[in-house]
Amino acid sequence: MTDKRMTEADVVAELRDGMTIGIGGWGSRRKPMSLVRAILRSPLRDLTVVSYGGPDVGMLCAAGKVRKAVYGFVSLDSIPLEPHFRVARQQGAIEAVELDEGMLQWGLYAAALRLPFLPTRAGLHSGVIDINPQLRTVRSPYDDGEELVAVPAIALDVALVHMNRADASGNGQYLGPDLYFDDLFCMAARRRFLSCERILTTHALLTEGSVHTLRINRMMTDGVVEAPNGAHFTSCDPDYGRDEAFQKEYASTDWSEFKARYIDVDEAEYRRLVTR
Amino acid sequence: MTGGVSLAEICVVACAEVWRGDGEVLASPIGIVPTIGARLAKATFEPDLLVTDGEALVVANPLAVGAGRHEKVVEGWMPYRSVFDVVWSGRRHVMMGATQIDRHGNQNIACIGEWARPKAQLLGVRGAPGNTVNHATSYWVPNHSTRVFVEHVDFVSGVGYPSPTPFHEIRRVVSSKGVFDFETSDRTMRLRSFHPGVSVDDIVAATGFPLVVDDAVQETRPPTDDELRLIREALDPGDLRGAEVR
Numbered sequence: 001m002t003d004k005r006m007t008e009a010d011v012v013a014e015l016r017d018g019m020t021i022g023i024g025g026w027g028s029r030r031k032p033m034s035l036v037r038a039i040l041r042s043p044l045r046d047l048t049v050v051s052y053g054g055p056d057v058g059m060l061c062a063a064g065k066v067r068k069a070v071y072g073f074v075s076l077d078s079i080p081l082e083p084h085f086r087v088a089r090q091q092g093a094i095e096a097v098e099l100d101e102g103m104l105q106w107g108l109y110a111a112a113l114r115l116p117f118l119p120t121r122a123g124l125h126s127g128v129i130d131i132n133p134q135l136r137t138v139r140s141p142y143d144d145g146e147e148l149v150a151v152p153a154i155a156l157d158v159a160l161v162h163m164n165r166a167d168a169s170g171n172g173q174y175l176g177p178d179l180y181f182d183d184l185f186c187m188a189a190r191r192r193f194l195s196c197e198r199i200l201t202t203h204a205l206l207t208e209g210s211v212h213t214l215r216i217n218r219m220m221t222d223g224v225v226e227a228p229n230g231a232h233f234t235s236c237d238p239d240y241g242r243d244e245a246f247q248k249e250y251a252s253t254d255w256s257e258f259k260a261r262y263i264d265v266d267e268a269e270y271r272r273l274v275t276r
Numbered sequence: 277m278t279g280g281v282s283l284a285e286i287c288v289v290a291c292a293e294v295w296r297g298d299g300e301v302l303a304s305p306i307g308i309v310p311t312i313g314a315r316l317a318k319a320t321f322e323p324d325l326l327v328t329d330g331e332a333l334v335v336a337n338p339l340a341v342g343a344g345r346h347e348k349v350v351e352g353w354m355p356y357r358s359v360f361d362v363v364w365s366g367r368r369h370v371m372m373g374a375t376q377i378d379r380h381g382n383q384n385i386a387c388i389g390e391w392a393r394p395k396a397q398l399l400g401v402r403g404a405p406g407n408t409v410n411h412a413t414s415y416w417v418p419n420h421s422t423r424v425f426v427e428h429v430d431f432v433s434g435v436g437y438p439s440p441t442p443f444h445e446i447r448r449v450v451s452s453k454g455v456f457d458f459e460t461s462d463r464t465m466r467l468r469s470f471h472p473g474v475s476v477d478d479i480v481a482a483t484g485f486p487l488v489v490d491d492a493v494q495e496t497r498p499p500t501d502d503e504l505r506l507i508r509e510a511l512d513p514g515d516l517r518g519a520e521v522r
Contacts (some may be wrong), residue, residue, distance in 0.1 A: 025357065028498070071400055072401065075400075079397065081399065089393075090396065090397055098391075100405040102360045102403060102489050103405075120364070120406070121406070121443075122406030125430040126401065126409075126432050126433065127405075128401055129392050177353075178331065180354070180356055181357070194502070196388070210405075
């Protein structure tokens with residue numbers, strides 16, 4: 001099997017200005033933050049970011065990396081509103097595509113299945129229709145004739161996800177309570193990079209969790225990065241919970257100060273700084 | 277029971293009441309008071325409800341809100357993927373917050389001001405558009421004022437009346453002042469009950485649109501002794517409920 005191990009810098013080297021990048025996780029939970037930090041340290045710009053958004057979206061906005069954000073929400077969970085995302089929206093600094101959470105799932109799933117759209121009732125009669133002129137409706141071809149929203153496929157250039165474990169060939173394993181939509185992000189993307197807390201030999205995967213935890217298989221990944229504490233400060237159950245104190249510091253510190261302290265350093269130094 | 281009943285405890289019971297009669301559906305409360313309410317409903321008059329630990333586990337026993345390790349009797353698994361399936365299947369009754377709500381039950385949690393460049397960016401629409409057209413929805417407003425109960429919402433996140441689908445129902449709005457429903461001929465908001473110590477005039481004055489007030493209006497029922505014991509000892513021993521109501 002192909003050895004897909006690489007570093008955060010190798011992943012960033014595969015990215016280009018203007019790409020559409022999907023980021024797994026949910027809110028402030030199991031986000032591939034070491035990969036996000038690597039993007040923050042790079043000269044990349046004009047990105048379209050697709051996410052059930054948390055600090056990934058907030059930081060990328062703060063650093064001026066985002067041209068367009070596609071989201072159902074952006075929240076830090078225990079801190080409901082993401083401060084940097086709010087500023088970006090209120091200053092008109094980014095283009096926004098705001099969708100119902102389920103519509104976002106449907107868009108990713110349509111891309112994964114190579115379908116042009118998937119139909120749903122979600123969005124009907126809501127403001128989402130008014131602010132997204134690209135959205136169209138479709139009428140059921142059957143006797144019911146119901147009018148539904150046709151959620152267009154959200155095709156991604158790249159997906160970034162973080163898992164608890166993986167093997168070197170890119171089989172990913174989540175050990176927490178929820179996969180979120182990480183499999184759909186991978187399936188909707190042309191290039192897929194997975195970071196994980198620990199890379200194990202393949203035969204060790206089932207000593208960590210049952211076969212049901214192996215939801216990302218190697219057909220769905222192009223690169224694997226070993227990133228201990230890689231989701232920090234978001235949660236990565238059961239390996240660690242959210243670092244609430246650090247999240248509070250992030251949310252209440254001026255971005256340039258936060259960036260100088262925690263982003264303009266390498267990942268090893270970041271790990272040292274946050275292990276307090 | 278010793279000690280007077282607090283406003284937050286009245287609100288918890290009013291929230292619990294929204295799920296009465298729902299049977300075997302997923303109760304999805306957003307916020308502390310609705311969460312205590314849903315767990316109270318399950319522990320008392322609506323035992324068939326499904327409630328989660330706030331993340332992906334369906335829990336059969338009455339769980340306390342807030343931090344701390346509690347013994348969970350896990351009866352099922354409800355990751356977000358399954359939640360969305362349940363939403364679209366209709367076996368769910370959500371109680372969401374509302375930064376703004378109008379007389380037709382349109383709710384806004386997305387932004388204040390023009391969406392294109394908002395004065396205040398809020399959460400985003402989250403699941404509100406899909407929730408409201410697929411299953412029963414109620415709202416919790418811990419800070420009843422004319423800033424929340426508005427003539428027009430700045431953005432329609434949750435869809436109000438007239439019902440756009442046969443599955444749409446705005447069941448109830450519980451606020452820090454009273455309980456509201458849409459059981460009127462034109463489906464506009466009606467005052468169902470006022471909380472003890474709050475007058476109908478107070479509520480009318482704190483509401484930014486003409487509210488229907490008819491002869492059926494009454495005082496919100498107080499908790500029973502059994503409910504108070506459950507709230508104070510089992511569901512919220514750390515008294516998180518008080519801080520949420522303003």
